Amino acid sequence: MQFHDVKFLLSVHSLKQLPDEDLPEIAFAGRSNVGKSSLMNKLIGRKGMVKVSGRPGKTQGLNYFLVDDKVHLVDLPGYGFAKVSKGMQDSWQGLITAYLENRTTLKCVVVILDIRHGPKNQDTQLLTWLRQQGIPYLPVYTKVDKLSGNERAKNARLLDAGHTISKEQRILFSAKSGLGRDELVQALDRFIEG
Structure with missing residues (x-):
């Protein structure tokens, strides 16, 4: 992908x-306020293309972005936690589940995890479900710039162990410094070509 x-x-x-x-799709999933929009903006090289919000629950649909008329990026x-009604959260879940289960052009789900926090139950549930469904996924640990090298390594190991992920399966990423961007682009290219 050239963007x-x-x-x-x-x-x-x-x-x-x-x-x-008619085009391959890459979906981006993560808990509210995990840095999903910032990651996507850094990935595509545009500051405000994907709306960043301090308010959880800002993204309320599956937002489609077209890249070079070749690939769709889908912001889930x-x-x-989101400041929306339980009914709205339930309708999102139904839509997301049906999309992930049935979309034949879906090549990968990028699962975004904040490296500053230990394994969260909702992330474990998503990763386990994706494995069970046979849906390709790529864990990306964000906000690595907010930790020192030692803390980063320790927290990455905790997330790896908590989610049964090997070091080779995931990417460390910083939307601030761009660390991990090239690695992410290469990984996504492999999923698309796969």
């Missing part, structure tokens, strides 16, 4: 709004 031409395509709130399955609503 020469990136544009917001649409926000999907029901399965019938999904675009035709954050799970976990």
